[in-house]
Amino acid sequence: MDESALSLELKRDLISLFRQNTGALETNSGRILNLYRERAFHDFDKLGIPSTKNEAYRYTPLEKYFQGNYDVELNANPFKIDVGSVFKCDVPELDTDVVLVLNGFFHSGNKTGQLSGGVIVCGLNEASVRFPDIFHKHYSHYADSEADGLVALNTLFAQDGVFVYIPPNTVMEKPLQIINLSHSLKNLRITRRNLIVAEENAVANIVVCDHTLCNQRYLANSLTEIFAGENARISFDRLQNENNLSTQINHVFIHQLQNSLFNGTSISLHGGLIRNNFYARQDGPNCETNLNGLFLCDDKQHVANYVLVDHASPHGTSNQLFKGILDNDATGSFNGKILVRKDAQKIQAYQKNNNLLLSSAARMNTKPHLEIYADDVKCSHGATVGQLDNEALFYLRSRGIGEKEARFLLMYAFANEIVSRISVPILKERIIELVDKRLRGELSKCNNCDIRCG
Amino acid sequence: MLQIKDLHVSIDGKEILKGIDLEVKAGEVHAIMGPNGSGKSTLAAALAGREMFAVTKGSVTYMNENLLELSPEDRARKGLFLGFQYPVEIPGVSIVNFMKTAINEHRKFKGLEPISASDFLKHMREKKELVGLTSSLTNRSVNEGFSGGEKKKNEIFQMAMLEPILAILDETDSGLDIDALKIVAQGVNQLRRKDNATIVITHYQRLLEYIVPDFVHVLYKGRIVKSSGKELALELEEKGYDWIKTEE
Numbered sequence: 001m002d003e004s005a006l007s008l009e010l011k012r013d014l015i016s017l018f019r020q021n022t023g024a025l026e027t028n029s030g031r032i033l034n035l036y037r038e039r040a041f042h043d044f045d046k047l048g049i050p051s052t053k054n055e056a057y058r059y060t061p062l063e064k065y066f067q068g069n070y071d072v073e074l075n076a077n078p079f080k081i082d083v084g085s086v087f088k089c090d091v092p093e094l095d096t097d098v099v100l101v102l103n104g105f106f107h108s109g110n111k112t113g114q115l116s117g118g119v120i121v122c123g124l125n126e127a128s129v130r131f132p133d134i135f136h137k138h139y140s141h142y143a144d145s146e147a148d149g150l151v152a153l154n155t156l157f158a159q160d161g162v163f164v165y166i167p168p169n170t171v172m173e174k175p176l177q178i179i180n181l182s183h184s185l186k187n188l189r190i191t192r193r194n195l196i197v198a199e200e201n202a203v204a205n206i207v208v209c210d211h212t213l214c215n216q217r218y219l220a221n222s223l224t225e226i227f228a229g230e231n232a233r234i235s236f237d238r239l240q241n242e243n244n245l246s247t248q249i250n251h252v253f254i255h256q257l258q259n260s261l262f263n264g265t266s267i268s269l270h271g272g273l274i275r276n277n278f279y280a281r282q283d284g285p286n287c288e289t290n291l292n293g294l295f296l297c298d299d300k301q302h303v304a305n306y307v308l309v310d311h312a313s314p315h316g317t318s319n320q321l322f323k324g325i326l327d328n329d330a331t332g333s334f335n336g337k338i339l340v341r342k343d344a345q346k347i348q349a350y351q352k353n354n355n356l357l358l359s360s361a362a363r364m365n366t367k368p369h370l371e372i373y374a375d376d377v378k379c380s381h382g383a384t385v386g387q388l389d390n391e392a393l394f395y396l397r398s399r400g401i402g403e404k405e406a407r408f409l410l411m412y413a414f415a416n417e418i419v420s421r422i423s424v425p426i427l428k429e430r431i432i433e434l435v436d437k438r439l440r441g442e443l444s445k446c447n448n449c450d451i452r453c454g
Numbered sequence: 455m456l457q458i459k460d461l462h463v464s465i466d467g468k469e470i471l472k473g474i475d476l477e478v479k480a481g482e483v484h485a486i487m488g489p490n491g492s493g494k495s496t497l498a499a500a501l502a503g504r505e506m507f508a509v510t511k512g513s514v515t516y517m518n519e520n521l522l523e524l525s526p527e528d529r530a531r532k533g534l535f536l537g538f539q540y541p542v543e544i545p546g547v548s549i550v551n552f553m554k555t556a557i558n559e560h561r562k563f564k565g566l567e568p569i570s571a572s573d574f575l576k577h578m579r580e581k582k583e584l585v586g587l588t589s590s591l592t593n594r595s596v597n598e599g600f601s602g603g604e605k606k607k608n609e610i611f612q613m614a615m616l617e618p619i620l621a622i623l624d625e626t627d628s629g630l631d632i633d634a635l636k637i638v639a640q641g642v643n644q645l646r647r648k649d650n651a652t653i654v655i656t657h658y659q660r661l662l663e664y665i666v667p668d669f670v671h672v673l674y675k676g677r678i679v680k681s682s683g684k685e686l687a688l689e690l691e692e693k694g695y696d697w698i699k700t701e702e
């Protein structure tokens with residue numbers, strides 16, 4: 001691989017970290033989790049931390065974010081948090097089942113076990129022991145550790161996270177809200193691993209919120225594998241709102257069987273570096289995959305979205321719509337790919353990335369592309385990087401709307417195309433409020449949180 | 455109400471208006487006519503405060519204030535309204551939200567509380583009826599996908615909502631069918647009061663049958679070359695602009 005001296009050094013450090021802690025990691029984890037470490041080790045040793053020479057990470061200079069001292073927690077933090085109070089933090093009045101994940105560990109205070117209809121929500125590690133059959137059938141089956149050193153790194157250090165199982169023909173009664181919290185007194189490296197299995201005809205609404213409770217540097221490498229059985233319908237919305245010292249790398253692997261539907265919307269508000277990798281594979285005919293993303297960033301934030309939709313079966317549709325507003329020195333990138341395999345005929349796949357730059361220093365790199373091996377397909381892709389429309393701005397101002405408010409209205413309209421796609425109505429309303437505040441510069445990463453730290 | 459003196463306006467260093475003089479008093483209706491490209495829209499946009507139209511010389515006094523020093527939004531808040539020749543499409547901003555924001559900004563400027571939801575709806579309903587705008591239109595994004603005529607009606611609707619003191623209507627009649635034209639004219643006439651004034655920019659005498667002007671001005675190559683009573687419009691309709699060009 002293309003490795004710089006720095007990435008070699010980072011790799012060596014991580015490998016020795018693993019060697020020092022292998023014993024503890026394996027004792028703390030279920031057998032199936034440990035089963036995949038050896039291969040992950042091998043893959044990580046080969047791939048390391050992707051440098052900007054790696055095409056997929058060309059615009060995301062990760063290495064510098066990996067530098068510096070971070071603690072690692074090998075055991076769940078005993079820190080007591082009242083789930084109810086955190087819950088108010090970002091999405092209040094949302095009638096959801098809530099689970100908390102603290103520094104990567106499924107929190108012991110979570111009410112877990114079986115929800116109505118036989119839905120299972122529990123810690124990942126617990127699931128690997130209690131539900132070995134389901135677990136073994138899916139865990140690490142969709143995350144390809146050969147493709148990305150960070151995926152390998154996640155599997156290497158994976159200990160815990162959330163496990164969700166929706167049995168066949170089951171509709172989840174309420175949306176499940178997963179709150180990822182980072183809280184520590186020192187800089188912390190966090191590994192989170194989630195597995196979501198929706199069997200045939202299952203319906204699931206899942207909301208993930210990422211938060212930091214303190215102004216430490218966090219380096220989180222999260223990975224979620226999602227299985228959508230035949231006819232399953234999954235919505236998976238994510239709100240990323242961490243402190244601007246934090247680095248969040250986030251991989252989502254979606255595996256869809258025939259007639260299944262996946263809707264995913266990610267809203268990135270705060271966070272120093274946010275890197276989202278989405279891999280969706282349609283492994284049966286008639287699948288639909290919708291991936292939307294909105295990122296609003298300023299200062300020195302960097303938000304990167306990488307998407308690969310893999311049409312491996314015919315008659316599928318997919319839509320990617322990613323929009324970004326970048327101010328100050330913020331940088332962003334979009335790297336989206338539609339892959340249509342040889343026998344995947346009658347595919348409709350669309351991809352769009354639109355960006356607004358509010359300052360002359362803000363930068364956006366966008367690279368939409370298609371790779372098509374079937375002949376009967378309908379695909380389109382496009383990208384724009386532009387400024388706020390001056391004509392529209394003047395039109396609004398000519399009606400008495402002040403410049404600031406006029407700019408806000410235009411930005412809000414731009415963002416709303418994504419927000420309006422969020423599937424859970426109450427969540428949508430709340431996100432509208434948050435986006436509103438964020439665009440007005442009134443949302444700092446912590447001020448909407450009940451837990452005050454420091 | 456409005457005094458324009460020796461106004462010169464340039465775009466990208468190119469002089470478009472070359473010394474305009476015009477006075478509009480409360481209660482008056484002025485029509486501005488003139489061939490394509492003569493500078494009518496430039497005058498309207500400069501009055502509304504479009505930055506790209508640089509005033510290089512001259513003065514504009516509006517309600518005893520130097521208009522040129524005001525931002526576009528402050529001009530609007532002080533009662534100036536421009537009906538655009540080419541209304542702008544703003545995807546994602548609903549007309550309702552747009553008008554509510556505008557009205558509240560006007561109110562804030564006057565030191566008033568934001569309008570209540572019910573008052574706003576009532577106001578909106580009244581004005582929609584006045585200009586014959588349907589809810590299916592007002593629920594949509596501003597001008598997005600509107601037909602030419604619908605866009606023009608929407609301009610009059612906004613005017614009715616904001617109740618301006620000085621309205622400048624830039625070819626609001628073009629693209630309207632006869633019925634719509636009557637509705638628009640009726641709208642303008644209903645809003646006419648002793649203490650407000652209207653400048654209509656038009657190519658057609660037809661509109662002036664409904665909105666009867668006190669003065670008709672001919673703008674030609676950046677200057678007002680002729681001003682007269684409403685009969686001038688008829689004469690222009692008959693003879694075109696050639697006789698003015700030769701007269702010049």
Ligand SMILES: Nc1ncnc2c1ncn2[C@@H]1O[C@H](COP(=O)(O)OP(=O)(O)OP(=O)(O)O)[C@@H](O)[C@H]1O
Pocket residue numbers: 465466470488489490491492493494495496497539
């Ligand atoms: N944004 C611009 N950049 C460069 N030139 C411009 C711009 N806007 C207007 N002009 C020029 O200024 C001149 C006057 O244009 P203006 O739109 O004011 O004419 P008008 O009298 O309104 O014409 P019409 O009857 O066609 O609406 C024209 O020559 C036009 O090309």
Ligand SMILES: [Mg+2]
Pocket residue numbers: 494495496539624625
């Ligand atoms: Mg014009």
